[in-house]
Amino acid sequence: MLSRTADNIFWMSRYIERAESTARLIQMGQRMAILPGPIHREEWRSVLRVSGSDSLVEEERSVDEADIVRLLLLDSNNPSSIRSCLLRARSNGRAVRTALTQDMWEALNDDWRRLETLDVAGARRNLAGLLDWVKTRASTFRGAVETGQLRNEGHDFLRIGGALERAEMTLRLLDVKYYVLLPETAVVGGVRDHYQWTSVLHALSAARAYHHVYGGADYSPWRIADLLVLNPQFPRSVSYCFGQIGWHLDRLGHAHGQRTAAHDTAATMLSDLRDRENGEIFEEGLHEFVQNALVVTNRLSREIAKAYHFD
Amino acid sequence: MVFYELTDQSGAIRQCYAEIQRWIDEVGIDGLNIRLKEAETIFRRIGITFAVYGEGGDPERLIPFDLLPRVFSAAEWRALDRGIRQRARALNAFLYDVYHRGEIIRAGLIPAELVYQNRAFEPEMIGFDPPGRVYSHIVGIDIIRTGEGSFQVLEDNCRTPSGVSYMLENREIMQRMFPQLFASNRVAPVDSYPNDLLASLKEVAPAGAGNDPTVVVLTPGAFNSAYYEHSFLADLMGVELVEPMDLYVDDDKVWMKTTYGPERVDVIYRRIDDDFIDPLTFRPDSMLGIPGLFGAYRAGGVTLCSAPGAGIADDKAIYLFVPEMIRFYLSETPILQNVQTWRCALPDERAYVLDHLDQLVAKEVHGSGGYGMLIGPKSTRAQIAAYADRIRANPSDFIAQPTLELSTAPVLGQTGIVGRHVDFRPYCLVGKQMRLVPGGLTRVALTEGSLVVNSSQGGGVKDTWILDE
Numbered sequence: 001m002l003s004r005t006a007d008n009i010f011w012m013s014r015y016i017e018r019a020e021s022t023a024r025l026i027q028m029g030q031r032m033a034i035l036p037g038p039i040h041r042e043e044w045r046s047v048l049r050v051s052g053s054d055s056l057v058e059e060e061r062s063v064d065e066a067d068i069v070r071l072l073l074l075d076s077n078n079p080s081s082i083r084s085c086l087l088r089a090r091s092n093g094r095a096v097r098t099a100l101t102q103d104m105w106e107a108l109n110d111d112w113r114r115l116e117t118l119d120v121a122g123a124r125r126n127l128a129g130l131l132d133w134v135k136t137r138a139s140t141f142r143g144a145v146e147t148g149q150l151r152n153e154g155h156d157f158l159r160i161g162g163a164l165e166r167a168e169m170t171l172r173l174l175d176v177k178y179y180v181l182l183p184e185t186a187v188v189g190g191v192r193d194h195y196q197w198t199s200v201l202h203a204l205s206a207a208r209a210y211h212h213v214y215g216g217a218d219y220s221p222w223r224i225a226d227l228l229v230l231n232p233q234f235p236r237s238v239s240y241c242f243g244q245i246g247w248h249l250d251r252l253g254h255a256h257g258q259r260t261a262a263h264d265t266a267a268t269m270l271s272d273l274r275d276r277e278n279g280e281i282f283e284e285g286l287h288e289f290v291q292n293a294l295v296v297t298n299r300l301s302r303e304i305a306k307a308y309h310f311d
Numbered sequence: 312m313v314f315y316e317l318t319d320q321s322g323a324i325r326q327c328y329a330e331i332q333r334w335i336d337e338v339g340i341d342g343l344n345i346r347l348k349e350a351e352t353i354f355r356r357i358g359i360t361f362a363v364y365g366e367g368g369d370p371e372r373l374i375p376f377d378l379l380p381r382v383f384s385a386a387e388w389r390a391l392d393r394g395i396r397q398r399a400r401a402l403n404a405f406l407y408d409v410y411h412r413g414e415i416i417r418a419g420l421i422p423a424e425l426v427y428q429n430r431a432f433e434p435e436m437i438g439f440d441p442p443g444r445v446y447s448h449i450v451g452i453d454i455i456r457t458g459e460g461s462f463q464v465l466e467d468n469c470r471t472p473s474g475v476s477y478m479l480e481n482r483e484i485m486q487r488m489f490p491q492l493f494a495s496n497r498v499a500p501v502d503s504y505p506n507d508l509l510a511s512l513k514e515v516a517p518a519g520a521g522n523d524p525t526v527v528v529l530t531p532g533a534f535n536s537a538y539y540e541h542s543f544l545a546d547l548m549g550v551e552l553v554e555p556m557d558l559y560v561d562d563d564k565v566w567m568k569t570t571y572g573p574e575r576v577d578v579i580y581r582r583i584d585d586d587f588i589d590p591l592t593f594r595p596d597s598m599l600g601i602p603g604l605f606g607a608y609r610a611g612g613v614t615l616c617s618a619p620g621a622g623i624a625d626d627k628a629i630y631l632f633v634p635e636m637i638r639f640y641l642s643e644t645p646i647l648q649n650v651q652t653w654r655c656a657l658p659d660e661r662a663y664v665l666d667h668l669d670q671l672v673a674k675e676v677h678g679s680g681g682y683g684m685l686i687g688p689k690s691t692r693a694q695i696a697a698y699a700d701r702i703r704a705n706p707s708d709f710i711a712q713p714t715l716e717l718s719t720a721p722v723l724g725q726t727g728i729v730g731r732h733v734d735f736r737p738y739c740l741v742g743k744q745m746r747l748v749p750g751g752l753t754r755v756a757l758t759e760g761s762l763v764v765n766s767s768q769g770g771g772v773k774d775t776w777i778l779d780e
Contacts, residue, residue: 002557003568095533097542098552106356153570256571308570 001153005096007310009154012092012108013161019085020138021169022072023131025050028173028203029068030127035195043196044068050172051080069127070120082134083115099154103144107137153255156248160304163248167241168297170228173200175290177221197224204228204236225286226278238293239273245300246270252308260307265300269293314458314718315730316381327382327778328721330496334489335379335728343723347378350484357480374477375771380485381720381733381753385780388499388749391454391462391737394646395747397637399450399739402469402624404640405633406446409623410436420635425628425656430677433585433620435592439609442515443743446618447625448580449508450739451475454647456718463648463715465734467633469625470617471582474752474772475738476540479504479547481774482750497779499749504738505547507746508580514742516577517611524577527551527567529558531583531599541582555583560603563610578614585619593619627676627710628654650715656707664711665702668695672762673702673711686762688714717762720773722755732756734764735775749777 029047044063048054048071056071056078057063075081079088093100093108100108114133115123123130142162149155177196198219201207206227213231214223231237246266253259281289305311312320317328324332335343354373383391408414409426410433416423426432451472453465482501486493509526516524530541532554545552557567558576566573586594592605607613623629631652634645653660653671664671668687675683685698702709719730737751753775754764764770 001570002551002553003570004554004557005551006570091533094538096552097533097539098546102357110356309568309572310570 001099003309005099005154006157006308007305008092008096009099009157010161010304010310012089012096013158014165015085015089015092016108016138016141017162017165017169018080019082019089020135021165021173022051022080022082022085023134024203024205025169025173026068026072026127027131028176028199030065031199031202032196033065035192046176047072050176053078053080065127066120066124069123073123073127073130074115074118074120086112086115086134086137101144101148103148104141107141107144110137110140153252156252157308159248160245163241163244164297164301166236167238167245168294170204170236170238170241171290171293171297173203174225174228175287176200177286193221194219197221200224200228206234206236209234222278222282225281229281229289230273230276230278232274239270242266242270242273249304260303262300262303262307265296265303269296269300313716313730314456316456316718316733317721317728317730327384330492331380331382331721333495334492340723340725340727343378344725346488347376347723350376350378350488353484353487354480375757376481376484377722377755377757377771377773379721379723379728380774380776381735381755382776382778385778387460388777390460390646392747392749394462395450395452395454395737395739396745397641397643397646398452398464398467398633399447399741399745401633401636401640402450402467403444403446403741405629405636406469406618406621406624407444408640410439410446410620415632415636415639418639420639421629421632426623429623429626429628431620431622431626433623435605435609436618436620441618442517442614445515445616445741446621448511448515448616448741449475450741451736452647452739454735454737455650455715456733456735457716458718461648463650464630464633465650466627466630467625468736469621470584472736472738473537473540473582474736474754475504476543477772478738478750478752478775480543481752481772485774496776499777499779501748501750504748505544507740507748508544509548509550511740511742511744511746512578512580512614512616514744515614515616517614519611520577525550525575526578526580527553527558527576529553529555529579529581529583529588531555531587535582537582544580555599555601558601558604560601560607560612563603563607563612565601565604565607565613576613578616580616585622588615588619627674628656628707631710650712653711654707655702655709655711661702661706664709665699668699668711670714671711672714673698673709676708676710686714689762714762720753720755722757722773729759731759732762732764733773750775 025047029044032043044065044067047068048057048063051072053071057067071078071081073082076083076087078084090108090112093105097105145158149158177200198207201210201224210219210224210227213227217223227234227237229238232239232243234240249263249266253263302311316325318324338346351373354376405415415421416426447469449472451468453468454462455465456462478501512526513524526548527550528541528545530538530552532538535541542552551567553567559566559568565576565579567576581588583599587599589602589604590600591602593600605619608615630649631654634649637643637645653664655661655664664673668685671687673685673687685694687695717732717734720733721728722731733753733755735751735753737747740746753773754770755773756762756764757771
């Protein structure tokens with residue numbers, strides 16, 4: 001496969017995931033923001049931080065939903081916005097049109113200019129519908145991959161890109177809790193804290209999974225972190241995503257007859273996650289754990305590009 | 312009197328359109344218009360689009376598609392088929408000749424300066440023998456109809472004729488939407504085209520390439536207006552679609568960069584102009600090219616399709632002499648006629664053209680895509696005067712032809728069936744053998760009375776049927 005094709009597939013897959021993750025992030029912000037509370041709300045600010053767009057609104061100003069819709073949904077100048085991600089996924093796909101099936105391309109191409117004509121007010125009127133539409137785009141694309149794409153190298157690069165991005169977003173969402181400062185009157189483990197944690201679960205469609213895994217136990221930050229980081233069965237957990245990355249890297253390694261630095265990084269991360277007890281993450285500090293894991297995902301992305309000649 | 316392909320002068324439906332007419336009556340105009348909307352939705356989802364340079368607006372707009380197939384009888388096609396193959400052979404023989412001994416010029420049949428001083432003539436190609444002596448591997452011949460059995464060639468396209476993807480997709484859509492229509496008509500299939508193309512390209516691989524040469528399609532990139540077609544053809548042939556940055560030359564061999572490291576390339580079906588393939592040989596300022604590509608080609612390390620310099624054969628000033636080429640190289644009588652053409656380079660003919668510009672179609676010799684032409688009868692006096700000044704300033708850059716009575720084909724309108732002018736472009740493949748699928752692209756000028764069918768000027772396309780006997 002052309003190295004440029006591998007590059008485009010890898011990033012196409014990442015951008016689709018990122019668009020969906022950002023939609024989920026906004027939904028989480030909405031859920032957190034409707035909780036009654038003091039005027040100074042940090043929820044939307046934290047959403048902006050997670051997406052890496054913090055600097056777009058001055059520190060002194062409080063962030064509201066209109067800002068989020070403008071910056072994270074519609075703004076074509078913000079590379080992290082949903083619109084940018086969908087456009088980039090499509091242009092990556094268009095550049096390697098022959099590596100996609102007809103259905104995959106149609107999923108990228110269908111109604112691709114929808115966000116172009118919307119203004120903030122218009123988008124807010126139908127925000128829930130738009131965010132669902134974004135998630136549906138990603139699901140349709142994945143569905144087309146599932147039943148149509150050849151299980152060749154291109155598939156491996158696509159899965160690796162997707163899993164890497166998903167792991168990264170789960171990590172970032174976990175970190176929201178670090179940035180959302182509880183009001184001084186609230187206590188850790190209080191109603192607001194509890195509600196924020198469950199919002200993270202909802203954003204990742206993990207609420208039901210939580211009940212199944214923990215047998216109807218109450219929500220607790222420890223268990224939520226366990227599910228989202230260490231659980232090997234939950235498909236958005238960091239552990240599951242790295243399992244996928246490792247599996248597809250191994251396939252590539254066999255085909256190419258060569259293990260690379262990327263293989264070592266993925267294997268080390270995976271065994272580290274498997275050996276870890278949940279309590280350790282909190283002892284070490286969730287924020288520190290997340291920051292370290294994000295460094296690893298970034299490095300891995302670079303190592304993969306280098307190994308397959310698209311750096 | 313314009314030849315209407317649906318009905319004869321008495322208004323009776325022509326034989327080959329009988330089933331189409333039955334279908335129109337059955338579904339009704341409103342019904343057909345509803346189906347047309349469905350077809351457009353499919354086209355847009357598939358992403359068959361065409362960008363028009365410098366027009367702004369939708370960067371990836373659709374080419375308008377007309378639902379009613381254009382039909383040729385088996386007998387009509389037999390004559391066309393022979394004429395097209397004949398022409399493709401003569402054009403390649405001419406290309407070999409002008410880059411070798413120039414016999415046709417020595418024989419006094421074509422003026423030397425018209426060839427050797429032509430911008431499309433490529434001195435770097437002199438004395439070089441491309442594999443199989445093929446220069447133009449895909450010859451697209453634009454044919455118009457002016458009467459019952461009378462077909463004429465409007466121009467030849469020897470470099471990278473585009474549009475074949477529409478031939479294939481139009482058929483695909485029609486078969487998907489109207490399977491019953493194909494059950495009641497015996498339409499010759501066109502879907503072997505990609506296989507034929509690949510076979511032709513493999514046949515011209517360099518001598519050392521082995522049994523299974525590696526073929527690639529070279530595109531300028533996703534922003535090229537014909538990118539859809541490039542990717543479509545690569546896809547159907549199952550070969551890589553490469554951009555210049557994916558290729559490099561080492562030791563007169565061409566390599567593409569893959570996830571496994573470098574892989575050897577034997578045949579390049581390039582959809583990039585000569586000027587932009589190799590900055591070392593052609594344009595040093597080109598950002599597009601692959602340095603050293605031409606050297607690798609001349610050293611026999613790779614085959615370029617079409618060959619650099621093939622454009623000399625489809626130059627509008629050379630077009631005039633294609634019937635001569637057929638007689639000279641093949642010792643045959645031309646089956647397809649040229650359209651009468653005046654060369655503004657010649658004083659007598661120039662004088663005639665300037666006197667009759669309001670009745671003629673004048674064209675730039677090197678232009679394409681319907682740009683830079685003047686349709687006399689449809690132009691204002693000011694436009695004609697301005698064009699005449701351009702001709703006087705650079706006479707050898709212009710030719711003129713009579714305003715032709717292009718045939719019209721039935722087109723679906725909002726309230727009924729209307730006649731619109733059409734032309735036809737078949738694609739003849741030349742490798743060790745010659746291949747021609749029974750079909751081609753019919754372009755249609757959708758505006759009433761308009762003669763410009765180019766997709767870059769708002770023309771549309773139709774499925775084209777060759778009926779089996």
